């Protein structure tokens with residue numbers, strides 16, 4: 001347990017609450033064309049930026065603990081950094097290290113899983129996102145593991161591969177699947193047999209999060225485990241056929257099973273070993289539960305539960321210790337700001353809708369699902385619509401705002417944090433008009449919050465975890481020109497951006513306590529100290545500096 005925070009002698013905070021607004025996926029665009037944040041009609045945000053202290057914060061690459069500055073930010077590393085006030089080497093980096101040093105393969109879990117199939121004669125399965133997006137997974141990790149499995153004497157490998165199109169180009173799947181199939185073929189010989197066994201779009205199967213739609217996991221189970229689904233001779237044929245039939249972009253492609261002679265090549269059987277090679281937890285927890293839960297599992301009918309040695313790439317939940325076995329230890333994110341505030345007796349309120357609920361709770365608290373204090377903390381989840389978000393780009397911004405305003409008026413909480421998913425969830429659809437609408441819905445909510453904060457004598461810090469809506473078109477890396485499709489329209493970009501995000505301090509009670517000019521050159525990890533100082537405390541010494549000069 002951490003110690004209580006020390007009071008700040010220079011500033012004891014304002015009368016009302018400190019409200020931290022995380023506009024998920026809203027940054028400052030590098031290009032005018034495709035910057036839907038700039039293009040949308042957002043009077044409130046524009047006025048806040050023009051009239052109140054503001055700075056830009058880094059939200060990608062090294063500033064959030066990723067391997068390099070070529071890595072875009074994401075919600076996990078973003079909320080981890082905001083909540084912990086410091087930057088930790090993140091999953092992507094830790095897995096790289098464990099593979100390079102060989103530590104992964106000398107660890108207990110790897111040995112246990114490989115020995116298991118050598119003894120049983122079963123298959124070693126890998127499941128995960130097949131791309132180099134580096135948000136949930138990296139294809140190079142998978143390749144290294146398959147090669148090592150062969151070296152270690154495993155005879156049969158089956159890969160259940162999810163199409164990405166959300167962290168990489170929206171129809172780039174064959175750029176990964178084709179060379180990967182060749183790679184497996186090149187490793188296969190008389191004594192080693194490696195094949196792709198099943199697949200489908202990441203937003204259609206398997207990778208649901210926060211219990212938003214268990215049917216996704218059910219569909220995944222049917223094809224990966226039971227081998228039941230539409231059959232194809234290989235992944236290339238499946239992807240081409242399903243694209244032609246449905247017009248779906250990669251993340252939404254229907255599931256498929258690879259079969260030979262009418263029989264699925266990679267069902268999961270007793271005695272097999274199974275590795276979920278995604279390192280990020282939010283979308284890994286449900287499928288893991290389907291494998292690990294006993295008879296009390298009620299989310300869907302699993303039909304049969306194979307007796308396998310199951311491991312995740314990482315420990316996905318540090319509170320509940322899920323999964324039971326994992327290959328690489330996660331970063332030990334400790335002493336988060338919520339823990340300090342709980343130790344200091346500060347009442348806290350956290351809210352988002354389902355799609356981002358775990359972001360402001362689980363990710364914010366360093367990938368722990370529990371509370372630090374039942375008494376001091378309240379978590380509220382507004383159920384998300386189960387629709388493609390381009391059909392409802394306003395999402396639940398209004399409902400989240402209703403509840404936050406209610407709490408501001410009641411005055412029970414000193415620290416309120418909320419996440420508006422619009423910029424990110426709609427940004428991922430790649431549909432520009434919908435993103436404009438999502439930004440305008442968000443802006444209406446900001447306007448309502450602003451009034452409530454002013455009336456209560458509080459402070460609002462408006463920021464984001466990474467960019468997305470600010471970069472909706474693919475650009476040529478060298479010339480910066482917008483890439484176009486055959487019909488001359490801009491090629492949509494569905495992934496996050498590498499852009500910085502705003503940090504606006506809306507403090508209507510400001511009396512010159514800190515310099516109006518906020519510090520520059522900081523990352524989003526500075527938001528923790530920023531909020532702690534606004535609450536009237538001194539930030540812990542090892543926290544990254546706040547945006548203030550007092």
Ligand SMILES: O=C(O)[C@@H](CO)OP(=O)(O)O
Pocket residue numbers: 024073074075076135136166167283424
């Ligand atoms: O949808 C997700 O899983 C990721 C993108 O892979 O987005 P975010 O980091 O914003 O949650």
Ligand SMILES: [Mn+2]
Pocket residue numbers: 024025074075076078424465466
């Ligand atoms: Mn996000």
Ligand SMILES: [Mn+2]
Pocket residue numbers: 025075424425428468496
């Ligand atoms: Mn996202």
